[in-house]
Amino acid sequence: MMNIRDPRIELMSREELRELQLRRLIRQIKYVYALSPFYSRKFDKAGIKPSDIKSQQDMVKLPVTTAREIYEEMERSDDAFAGRLCVLEDELAYKLRPAEFPALDRQFPECYVFQGKILAEIDRMNKLIARHWFMMGVNRGDVILSKEAPCWENTNFSIDSQVSWPLRGVGGELDLTMLHMEAMSEGTMLILELGIDSKERFQYIFNFKAYSPIHCIFLHTADVPLFIQRMKELGVTTKDLGTEVLAIRYADYTGVESHEKRKEIADEFGIEPYCILDIPDVAFYSSECPERSGIHVSEDMFLVEATAPETGERVKAGEFGKLTITNLWAEATPMLRYQTELDVKLEEETCPCGRTHARIIPQGYK
Numbered sequence: 150m151m152n153i154r155d156p157r158i159e160l161m162s163r164e165e166l167r168e169l170q171l172r173r174l175i176r177q178i179k180y181v182y183a184l185s186p187f188y189s190r191k192f193d194k195a196g197i198k199p200s201d202i203k204s205q206q207d208m209v210k211l212p213v214t215t216a217r218e219i220y221e222e223m224e225r226s227d228d229a230f231a232g233r234l235c236v237l238e239d240e241l242a243y244k245l246r247p248a249e250f251p252a253l254d255r256q257f258p259e260c261y262v263f264q265g266k267i268l269a270e271i272d273r274m275n276k277l278i279a280r281h282w283f284m285m286g287v288n289r290g291d292v293i294l295s296k297e298a299p300c301w302e303n304t305n306f307s308i309d310s311q312v313s314w315p316l317r318g319v320g321g322e323l324d325l326t327m328l329h330m331e332a333m334s335e336g337t338m339l340i341l342e343l344g345i346d347s348k349e350r351f352q353y354i355f356n357f358k359a360y361s362p363i364h365c366i367f368l369h370t371a372d373v374p375l376f377i378q379r380m381k382e383l384g385v386t387t388k389d390l391g392t393e394v395l396a397i398r399y400a401d402y403t404g405v406e407s408h409e410k411r412k413e414i415a416d417e418f419g420i421e422p423y424c425i426l427d428i429p430d431v432a433f434y435s436s437e438c439p440e441r442s443g444i445h446v447s448e449d450m451f452l453v454e455a456t457a458p459e460t461g462e463r464v465k466a467g468e469f470g471k472l473t474i475t476n477l478w479a480e481a482t483p484m485l486r487y488q489t490e491l492d493v494k495l496e497e498e499t500c501p502c503g504r505t506h507a508r509i510i511p512q513g514y515k
């Protein structure tokens with residue numbers, strides 16, 4: 150059975166979808182131009198006005214934004230947000246600072262630039278994330294085992310925790326609550342912190358299956374080898390846990406694991422992984438569907454392009470370019486044409502799952 154959370158949006162004809170996207174794009178550009186000194190200068194320097202953007206294609210008139218450029222502006226302006234903050238700082242419900250700063254030359258930074266979100270944005274992000282978790286087959290009442298979740302002793306975790314809020318979001322949308330194990334009630338999705346740092350803690354997780362099957366395991370790419378090692382040490386498998394969904398988060402900008410690597414993971418876990426591509430700098434979140442025919446973008450919320458690294462020009466259809474994203478709904482620290490390091494091509498044909506939104510095919514993807 151297909152898990153489609155927002156069928157009206159996810160199955161919308163491409164024509165309707167492009168119209169919806171364009172309306173949001175035009176609104177977003179006016180908003181950003183009016184409130185962000187960083188972007189208004191960028192428009193002025195390029196000699197264009199918001200009214201010059203009349204189609205998705207017109208976006209090429211605006212040069213791409215890179216993390217390096219934002220760093221330079223931070224230094225010049227002595228402003229952590231580099232002139233991108235469009236709300237008052239005390240309106241922010243959530244702030245994200247790169248854990249390693251500056252992160253430009255780091256291998257796997259969580260994010261590169263400072264960001265903020267107001268409450269309304271967190272709500273939008275939650276809906277987006279819930280859509281993708283649904284897509285991967287996670288439902289109300291399911292138990293997720295996660296390395297990314299905060300400690301399970303924390304029932305009241307703080308909103309500025311770097312890792313908790315996306316899961317907290319799914320919690321709100323999928324009627325999920327992060328609770329202490331004893332407080333678990335029927336019909337509540339539970340997220341457990343995954344303690345893979347010690348064999349004993351890992352064993353504890355496996356003991357949990359006495360209470361409930363662990364429907365989903367959610368891991369960062371970097372944690373996969375250790376998880377496999379722990380399974381081997383204890384002589385257990387995901388089958389023992391009753392796990393049906395393996396969600397792996399690729400947040401490192403360097404590219405999705407190769408087909409061979411994915412196959413290796415599938416063999417070790419006994420489940421084919423789902424890929425989550427999450428780019429916090431631009432509040433981007435995307436995932437595969439059960440067809441695994443690319444990574445589904447939510448195009449009602451983002452405009453994605455594949456662009457040439459130097460010029461920011463769009464590459465020809467079917468060719469590889471740098472994944473470049475415009476967020477269509479951010480209010481606090483919006484991002485227009487954010488060029489990442491990820492080499493991708495875009496597939497706009499309707500997916501066999503029925504979703505009409507474009508899919509990202511990273512280089513090295515099967």
Ligand SMILES: [Zn+2]
Pocket residue numbers: 438439440445500501502503504
């Ligand atoms: Zn699909």
